[in-house]
Amino acid sequence: MAILSAQQLKNIGFKSVGENVRISDKASIYGAANISIGSNVRIDDFVVLSAGDAGIEIGNYIHIAVFSLLIGAGKITLSDFCNVSSRVSIYSSSDDYSGEFMTNPMVPQELTSVVKAPVFLFEHVIVGSGSVILPGVTLAEGVAVGSLSLVSKSFSSFEIIAGVPAKKIKDRKKNILQLAKKLLIDNK
Numbered sequence: 001m002a003i004l005s006a007q008q009l010k011n012i013g014f015k016s017v018g019e020n021v022r023i024s025d026k027a028s029i030y031g032a033a034n035i036s037i038g039s040n041v042r043i044d045d046f047v048v049l050s051a052g053d054a055g056i057e058i059g060n061y062i063h064i065a066v067f068s069l070l071i072g073a074g075k076i077t078l079s080d081f082c083n084v085s086s087r088v089s090i091y092s093s094s095d096d097y098s099g100e101f102m103t104n105p106m107v108p109q110e111l112t113s114v115v116k117a118p119v120f121l122f123e124h125v126i127v128g129s130g131s132v133i134l135p136g137v138t139l140a141e142g143v144a145v146g147s148l149s150l151v152s153k154s155f156s157s158f159e160i161i162a163g164v165p166a167k168k169i170k171d172r173k174k175n176i177l178q179l180a181k182k183l184l185i186d187n188k
Helices: 006-012 175-186
Strands: 021-023 028-030 035-037 041-043 048-051 056-058 062-064 069-072 076-078 089-091 119-121 159-162 167-171
Touching: 069 076
Parallel strands: 021 041, 028 048, 035 056, 041 062, 048 069, 056 076, 069 089, 076 119
Antiparallel strands: 159 167
């Protein structure tokens, strides 16, 4: 994976970029002026970041794996220590599928009914491969999403969720909180 240089990152025109940011030259970035990226972030090949006016905010110590998608008109927030596995799709806007309205961005806006709502992933959220997160979802601190899940509602702290639609499977351990504290102390 070829990584964009510091100058190339600057030339993209992000709202802000931290230190130790490694973005593949094969990633696609749209609406860069509305995207903030923290420090210690890796974004792999074929990731698509497409920010609307509300933007995308990526915290510190984040990994977004190959073929993932963050897109929509609502704000998308990935807090510190989040991990987005391969082929994850996070949507902050979606067409109305009922048939009452037309769909797709090439149709005049007055004929569509796009739902727009922020998506917020708190610290230590991990999203398993192939999962889809829909507009309006908040995943509280430490939520773990099993692979191939459809997340259409919000979940509470330190829950392991999975399925279509996603539901709570069991509680998640909190050891990661102490490990994160150690990492931050060691890096000062």
